[in-house]
Amino acid sequence: MAEEFKAELTIQSSIDQLEKVRDFVSEAAQAFGFEECEGYKIVMAVDEACSNIIRHGYNKKPDQKLHIVIQTDGNRFTVIVNDSGKSYDICNHPLPDMETYLAAKRSGGLGIKLIRSLVDEIQYEHSNGENKLVLTKRLPSR
Amino acid sequence: MASFNASIRESGTASIIDISGDLDAHTSIQLEQVIQSLIDKGRTNIIVNFSKLNYISSAGLGVFMSFIDEVRSKGGDIKFASMPDKIFQIFDLLGFPLLYEIYDDEKKAIDKFQTTAS
Numbered sequence: 232m233a234e235e236f237k238a239e240l241t242i243q244s245s246i247d248q249l250e251k252v253r254d255f256v257s258e259a260a261q262a263f264g265f266e267e268c269e270g271y272k273i274v275m276a277v278d279e280a281c282s283n284i285i286r287h288g289y290n291k292k293p294d295q296k297l298h299i300v301i302q303t304d305g306n307r308f309t310v311i312v313n314d315s316g317k318s319y320d321i322c323n324h325p326l327p328d329m330e331t332y333l334a335a336k337r338s339g340g341l342g343i344k345l346i347r348s349l350v351d352e353i354q355y356e357h358s359n360g361e362n363k364l365v366l367t368k369r370l371p372s373r
Numbered sequence: 374m375a376s377f378n379a380s381i382r383e384s385g386t387a388s389i390i391d392i393s394g395d396l397d398a399h400t401s402i403q404l405e406q407v408i409q410s411l412i413d414k415g416r417t418n419i420i421v422n423f424s425k426l427n428y429i430s431s432a433g434l435g436v437f438m439s440f441i442d443e444v445r446s447k448g449g450d451i452k453f454a455s456m457p458d459k460i461f462q463i464f465d466l467l468g469f470p471l472l473y474e475i476y477d478d479e480k481k482a483i484d485k486f487q488t489t490a491s
Contacts, residue, residue, distance in 0.1 A: 246397070246398045246399040247399045249397055249398060249399060249430075250395055250397070250399075253395070253397075253428060267458070267459050268458055268459045268462055271428075271459040271460075271462070271463075272462075274428070275428075275430065275463065278397065278428075278430055279430060279431055282397075282398045282430065282431075282432070285398075286398070329467055329468040330468070330471075333468055333469070333471055333472045336438055336441055336442045336472075337438060338435040338436075338438040338439040339431070339435050339438075341431040341434060341435070341467065342430075342431045344467075345431055345463070345466075345467075348466055349466075
């Protein structure tokens with residue numbers, strides 16, 4: 232049975248810090264009970280989200296911060312990413328049609344599609360200059 | 374720490390890139406440089422062996438997309454081999470098997486280059 236827990240991590244807004252985020256989420260996801268393929272999905276979703284915040288939200292300024300919180304509730308594994316960069320609601324982002332994308336050999340622009348495909352629930356809030364992205368993945372029932 | 378590494382070995386007409394560690398937004402430049410170096414030498418029969426890769430992000434996927442047209446226009450290809458399930462699921466999710474040949478083992482990819490050449 233998955234144990235409930237809460238953990239937090241703060242990183243600088245530099246892409247060389249993404250590995251710390253992935254290790255943080257991966258360890259927690261494994262402890263929660265996700266098998267390798269399912270755990271990879273939430274790790275990737277968080278990695279893509281943080282990468283977008285660093286590159287677009289903060290325009291690659293490396294002196295800003297991202298605060299990541301993991302909390303669990305029953306079979307729900309939730310990762311909250313907090314930042315104070317430019318606001319952007321990924322829930323309203325137009326997704327690429329993959330047939331067209333592949334035919335055109337496009338490069339880039341798949342991060343949001345991946346985030347939305349890899350987790351079960353997404354919520355976004357922007358308030359008082361702060362962004363809060365909430366990604367939830369449920370443990371598959373056995 | 375899962376740092377990224379890309380090393381090259383040759384097998385007949387094919388160049389095999391063994392990638393390991395984490396291929397993300399920070400490390401993808403290294404893979405770009407390796408692929409570009411092969412193209413510059415005229416080595417465009419490229420196989421990427423994923424067996425030791427721990428993680429790939431959309432930035433890593435983008436590296437392959439950015440080179441595929443050029444490599445194919447020169448008569449070559451980028452084929453993939455030995456993908457762990459956790460990574461193949463992402464390629465599959467995005468429809469990449471429609472664009473790339475993905476093999477269980479690299480010998481089949483090497484053989485395919487030989488077959489194409491003859």
